[in-house]
Amino acid sequence: MINRSSFLLLSSALLLAIFQQCAPTKTISTQGAEEYNEDLSQYRIQYADSIAQNSSSSIDPNPERIITTVSALPTPNSVTEDISEYFDAVDDLNRENNEYQGFTLQVYTGNSREEANEAKLKVYQALPDAEPAVRFQTIWRTRIGEYASRLEAQQDYIALRKLFPNVLLVPETFQTVD
Secondary structure, X not given: OOOHHHHHHHHHHHHHHHHHHHOOOOOOOOOOOOOOOOOOHHXXXXXXXXXXXXXXXXXXXXXXXXXXXXXXXXXXXXXXXHHHHHHHHHHHHHHHOOEEEEEEEXXXXXXXXXXXXXXXXXXXXXXXXXXXXXXXXXXXXXXXXEEOOHHHHHHHHHHHHHHOOOOEEEEEEEEOOO
């Protein structure tokens, strides 16, 4: 039977031999006098009519030609037209129903009417001119404002964030005033 010190000596020698085999055989120096150059132009994609070929050392005096060249490129998987049609249909539907899509700030959601009203009173500390509303739709919600965009709601969001760390910007549909 092998004693402990012999086992450690043998395993150390084995590990040293393994690491010796993994060591690089040649040292690579980056401190050479030669400069490294590589030509990758053969791997670049070549376009028949591209802006890169048009923009040589001189500036093209006709920028409209460049714009039409770019817009004439085929876009087989473009969904821009489909999305535009969808948004137009949503706008038409909203006009028919006298409503618009916007955002509101939600500061409370829960089962307690008292806490919803407390949140409503607390809103006045951050926004004295606000008109918070408490509604019940299976749960109690306290919401503030009718904002057409996220950017419009940003200033009130920052003010409410100090008192309500969990304030949310929630998408909502609002009725238009005729």
